[in-house]
Amino acid sequence: MDLFESQSVDTQGVPAFSPTAPLAVRMRPTSLDEVVGQDHLLGEGAPLRRLVDAPTQQSHPLSSVILWGPPGTGKTTLAYLVAQASGRHFDELSAVSQGVKEVREVVASAKRRMAATGEETVLFIDEVHRFSKSQQDALLPAVENRWVTLIAATTENPSFSVISPLLSRSLLQTLRPLSPEDIRCLLHRALTDERGLGGAFTLDQQAELALVRLAGADARKSLTLLEAAAGAAGEAEETVISAHHVEVAANQALVRWDQDQHYDVTSAFIKSMRGSDVDAALHYLARMIEAGEDPRYIARRIMICASEDVGMAAPEILGITVSAAQAVALIGMPEARIILAEAVVAVATAPKSNAAYMGIDAALADLRAGKGGPVPLHLRDAHYSGAQALGHGEGYIYAHDAPHHVAAQQYLPDDLVGRHYYEPTMNGHEAMITKRLEALRELLKMR
Structure with missing residues (x-):
């Protein structure tokens, strides 16, 4: 489900959400003060702060912006806040399902609106890296002539996924992954805020640890899981959300996974590959996957083991693990588990030299x-x-x-x-x- 499903729009085209919208939608920040984890972009005098705080269109012309960061870190939210604060009309496109035709329609409407009323337009394009080079080229005249203020979001490095002319005409802002403390802040806000669960549920410590771990750095995922876990607790006529409710919500068996387990299992994983015990290495890989470890982190540990412990005894193994890491980043879970397993087997069964x-x-x-x-x-x-x-x-x-x-x-x-x-x-x-x-x-x- 998209974060912004079940939404209406206000007179400027900025989404307005109903009380029946998903929790992740209802808890979308309505001001910069509610945005967590991006203080480096939103501090006093920072570029995005200036964009959002601009009181008038005339005295503060907006720059086009490219927001780069992992999923669930607030890219779409920041686009909405900029549009609302600046008083401009807002249009949203997704590069996943829309293309040049829709871009041209939005730009044509923006030009007519500007000519008729003087109102300017903010165009938000989600996952802009999905646009081809020619599709991105179609944006250039609109950005160059300020027919629209472009705010583009991407999860991939813009240096490789966004064309240079568009990059040079935009302000690149990098969003940081949310920390466990950021996710905890969002969870507790959703538990108590009237827009969220309104104090109807509390969260025990093990459930909180499980939610933080399963969410990774993704705010949307954490709130989606919390809502599902609250639903499971409600069906059981309980008001305390437990790890069992989170397990039901996540539809997976939760492995005990605190910080000690993270380091212990990672250590055992590496030592098993180094020791050429492929079965033990696959066991610990499974534990890491089941516990929700970032597959990119796992891939990095495999690459390190290939260089440190296999080395020149089988120099081709490092190339295999690098290719595996790239494939994991492109494909994601759950299919990435197969790629990780192939890399682990390659490292564990290879001759060793340090x-x-x-x-x-x-x-x-x-x-x-x-x-x-x-x-x-x-x-x-x-x-x-x-x-x-x-x-x-x-x-x-x-x-x-x-x-x-x-x-x-x-x-x-x-x-x-x-x-x-x-x-x-x-x-x-x-x-x-x-x-x-x-x-x-x-x-x-x-x-």
Whole structure:
């Protein structure tokens, strides 16, 4: 269900909601003071604060704005607040189901309205990243000529999903994910506010933890779950919403998942992949999924394990996990569970080596201990004027001119000559690297 279903509109086209609308709709902030989690955009003098606080159209011309942030962080709400506060007509389109035809109709109406009455228009486009390049191009004349003030919302990075001409003509504002405390604030407001549940229910501690966890950073999801849980409690003629009611509402078995469990299960998950126990790794993956962990977080942990624990023993595994993380971000749950499982199986069953990880940490330790003298003169940049007079590049041997394309010369600073950081294993692909590295180090020795 869309957040703004079951709505009417006022004389300016701004949605007005009935008491029978969903809880997430009824609890939409009516002022900036009710918006949570976006203080960096709404503080005194901040761009969005200035847009909303503008008292007249004439003295405060609005800039077009692109709002970038995760779902349920308030992008649509901010668009409504700007339109209401500025006194402009409001039109809303969704890039999911509408296209150039609807954009042109709105722009034509805005031009007629401006010519007839002088009233300006705010055009809100939700999920603007769903528009193709040509569809976004159709917005440019309207934005350039200020026929409309565009407020576009996107969950994807605008640098990749919004065309450059539209970005350059708009003010980009990034919304932050809501914190657990922000979600708690919204839940308690909905419990007590007359627009919400009006004090008819209370929330026990385990139910609150479950709602916060299941909602992630999504305000809309938290309120939708709360309303369903209140419905379950009401059907049982109870006024205290418990974890059982949340479980009924979420239609899933809730795994106990406090902060300790988060870290403990994540730790066991990584150690199981590192230890090559694929069955245990899949078990902990299932626990994380069932508990509502962000699949992108899980994908990041798998990528880290691929680089730290598989490493050069099977270097192709990192590419597999990176592709999996990208696919998870594109597809989302529940299908992302299959992609995550494939990545976990790949990491857990791969040969293991932490040699690259140990090598970079050893190099960093030497630097932090004060080791690492000046770069040898023959390796220094010799391309700028005066470099040769300083001896830069003198005596440098170009590797491709040497036998086997390996030039025997000093590469490390004087105080680290002979220091070996990378010590490959005999596992998987590193067995071949070990043999090759022995030959390379022999060739690099200066006679």
